[in-house]
Amino acid sequence: GAVVSQHPSWVICKSGTSVKIECRSLDFQATTMFWYRQFPKQSLMLMATSNEGSKATYEQGVEKDKFLINHASLTLSTLTVTSAHPEDSSFYICSAKEITSGNTEAFFGQGTRLTVV
Amino acid sequence: SQQGEEDPQALSIQEGENATMNCSYKTSINNLQWYRQNSGRGLVHLILIRSNEREKHSGRLRVTLDTSKKSSSLLITASRAADTASYFCATAESFLGGSYIPTFGRGTSLIVHP
Numbered sequence: 001g002a003v004v005s006q007h008p009s010w011v012i013c014k015s016g017t018s019v020k021i022e023c024r025s026l027d028f029q030a031t032t033m034f035w036y037r038q039f040p041k042q043s044l045m046l047m048a049t050s051n052e053g054s055k056a057t058y059e060q061g062v063e064k065d066k067f068l069i070n071h072a073s074l075t076l077s078t079l080t081v082t083s084a085h086p087e088d089s090s091f092y093i094c095s096a097k098e099i100t101s102g103n104t105e106a107f108f109g110q111g112t113r114l115t116v117v
Numbered sequence: 118s119q120q121g122e123e124d125p126q127a128l129s130i131q132e133g134e135n136a137t138m139n140c141s142y143k144t145s146i147n148n149l150q151w152y153r154q155n156s157g158r159g160l161v162h163l164i165l166i167r168s169n170e171r172e173k174h175s176g177r178l179r180v181t182l183d184t185s186k187k188s189s190s191l192l193i194t195a196s197r198a199a200d201t202a203s204y205f206c207a208t209a210e211s212f213l214g215g216s217y218i219p220t221f222g223r224g225t226s227l228i229v230h231p
Contacts, residue, residue: 006159036221043205043223044160093159106207108152110159 003027004096006109013084013116021079021112023094030096033077034106035069038091050077084116123206123222131230136193138225140206141186149182151191153202154224160205163191198231 003026013019023033031052036044048069050056056069066088068080077096081088093111124139140149151163166173166182166189173180179192193200203224 041226044221046220091157106150108160108162113157 004094004107004109006094006112008112009110010113011115013114015085015116016083018080018082019084019114021081021092021094021114023077023079023096023109025075025096025107028096028098029074030077030098031074032097033071034095034097035067035077035079036093036095038093038111044093047079081114084114086116089114089116123204123225125225126223127226127228129228129230130196132196132198134196134229136196136200136227136229138191138204138227140189140191140222142189142206142208143187146184146208148208149189150207151178151180151189152205152207154205155202163204193227196227196229198229201227201229203227 005024005026007022011019033050035047035050037047038044046059047062047067048056048058050069050071052071052074056071058064066082068082069077071077077094079092079094091111091113093108095106095108097106122141124141128136128138130136142149146168148165148167150165152160153163154160164173164175164178164180166180168184171182177194179194180189182189189206191204203226205221205224207221
């Protein structure tokens with residue numbers, strides 16, 4: 001099946017610094033990638049939808065200036081958590097949808113655990 | 118808003134028993150996927166069922182889909198302690214011009230006692 005690689009799998013950073021998380025589709029092209037956030041024992045909450053070559057669409061309540069998303073190519077999207085604070089500590093997961101017409105399967109990365117100290 | 122809602126929220130069974138989890142959704146979907154997540158880990162894709170399918174099998178997993186009731190069930194037969202995890206359903210719903218966004222329910226926490 002299609003593989004989505006997320007990097008890093010975990011990161012610890014100091015409060016006030018920025019962290020970049022990469023999401024790559026390894027063996028397929030993805031016009032659309034999705035970024036999710038998961039708090040402990042909670043479901044995944046969609047943060048934003050990222051389309052290659054255009055601005056991301058953010059869900060209500062998600063600060064676009066804090067969570068910068070760049071989808072520069074058909075195989076790479078990045079999420080940058082700017083000026084991170086302890087409350088940003090969470091599990092971030094990306095998924096990518098294949099470009100194939102009519103195929104609506106989305107494949108997920110393994111997630112990135114961010115801890116802000 | 119969340120699309121899929123799993124039921125029950127928590128399920129505790131003995132090894133060897135069957136575990137059934139249900140998922141209900143609200144809008145029309147193109148497909149529904151079930152995922153497993155072990156504590157603190159990423160998602161593992163279990164099975165995808167499309168709207169024109171009623172039942173699919175994969176090993177000890179059986180998934181059904183009833184589009185008239187907007188519900189799906191995941192059955193794990195002969196459960197093992199290693200099946201202990203949270204199980205989520207994700208639906209691909211329509212979004213602005215035909216794109217599909219997978220949205221998740223809260224999940225069912227399954228504990229299988231050895």
